Amino acid sequence: MNPGAIIQFLNVTKNYVKGKVTALNGVNLAIDKGEFIVLVGPSGAGKSTLIRLLVREELPSTGKIMVAGRDITRIKERDLPYYRRNVGIVFQDFKLLPNKTVYENVSYALELSDEPDAVIKDKVPRILRLVGLKERANNYPAELSGGERQRTSIARALVHNPKLLIADEPTGNLDEKNTAEVIDLLLRINEAGTIVLLATHDLDIVRSLKKRVICLNNGQLQLVSKGEDKK
Amino acid sequence: MIFTRIKRISKLGIVNTWRNRWLSVPAVFIIMMTLFMMGVFVVLGYIANTTSDTLKDKITVQVDFNDSATEDVIQNLQQKLSQQTGVIATYISKQDALADFKSRTDIKQETRDLITEENNPLPRGLRIRTLDLDNLSAVEEVVREKQFEPYIYKFSYEDNKLLIERVNEATKFIKKAAAVMTTIFVVVAIMVTLNTIQMAIYSRRDEIEIMRLVGASQSYVKVPFYIEGAIYGISAATLAFLLLVLSASYFNSVSASYFRGFNLDAYGILMSHFFQVLLLQLLAGALLGIFSSAISIRKYVKI
Incomplete structure (x- = not known):
């Protein structure tokens, strides 16, 4: 138990197929305010399950998940959208809407949560500037490079000023230069106070980041490195 | 908002x-x-x-009576028929029958002129309509009763039975x-x-x-x-x-x-x-x- 932690997994187990497959087995994890944490592990080790639990796409079989002092396994369905606005998420395959421009892909997220037009007009350009896509606002995803697409999806994840940004293999489809850009952006976002949870199996990134690294293996969590800023 | x-x-x-x-x-x-x-x-x-x-509305059957039938007999049958569900029996007097005959355009004028009010051989009758054609068998039963037999000149259902059933x-x-x-x-x-x-x-x-x-x-x-x-x-x-x-x-x-x-x-x-x-x-x-x-x-x- 860590009383200062914002996110806590308390003895979380997740079984699939009526208990025959155990994806997570008694996982305990505490993430502090402002932390940048790297999650590694072979495919099928439970990384995706952990992320799906954290955005409440799935419920654990047993255990509690506390976010900002609240057990998210108990959130009612109709309150879920409000919880999800506190958690930004980006994926390996970007998940952008192909028939919307960069600007629209970002503003859409705000429209869907009843933000007034004035707020949208103010916020979207600022976020696009932050991710360095101001010039590309009117382009469609198909006209962008992979890195630009991922930065668009990060911009979308940031519109609600989330307390937590989850990046699930965000650089899996990117070349070296674009990867560096995206990681750099994630670091800047983290410096501004957002917790970043980065799932990856790119060991170069893991080594260069020098952050806390946890590893999921066979549904169990191991600490690999405490990170340099946490001695 | x-x-x-x-x-x-x-x-x-x-x-x-x-x-x-x-x-x-x-x-x-x-x-x-x-x-x-x-x-x-x-x-x-x-x-x-x-x-x-x-x-179905076009299908009616008719009972024609002999001249020997008294009005009582006819009324009796009419009543009995009307007691059946979905059966309407209308009395056709000699005058009604004549008026019907006179209005038939499918018969030559000369033939129509043969029958006059003074010389009217047309029988009295009951025109029967049923809401459901299935009720006709009940009608038949009533008309076939022994007491009416001597007075009935003609019952049109017999001729058309097969056709009516088919329809x-x-x-x-x-x-x-x-x-x-x-x-x-x-x-x-x-x-x-x-x-x-x-x-x-x-x-x-x-x-x-x-x-x-x-x-x-x-x-x-x-x-x-x-x-x-x-x-x-x-x-x-x-x-x-x-x-x-x-x-x-x-x-x-x-x-x-x-x-x-x-x-x-x-x-x-x-x-x-x-x-x-x-x-x-x-x-x-x-x-x-x-x-x-x-x-x-x-x-x-x-x-």
């Missing part, structure tokens, strides 16, 4: 229909075809029903067939619409997933799809109605030469119920669209 929400949700619904037009147009056409077939069978069923009703069977069959076909096509229309919209929504589940992940509230995810469903349904219903009117007018021009003497005025029927049919089609289309969207959404949108 509620205004902004309504504006955004309707805009999403309309814009999505337009952006997905390569999916929307075929969907609308499929729904239109099934609604059209449904409409055709409703109209055909209606025609079958009214024609068989007019056919009875035929109309029953037509009504049943029309009801079955209409039901089948209503079910088919529902199933096809459901499947079409389900496919349209299935192909967009990524979009739904994205909406969910960016924290869209339920109404933003679902209502645009309901609107889309309603747009599909209403456009399909409008087109189906137009097609129905066109086919009815074509059918009229063709049927006039084939079924002379029968009133198969599909176009007239449609026109006289224009707004009912149109409204019913639109309502059916819209509800079908919304209902199908709601079901498909439930299937693919895990909250």
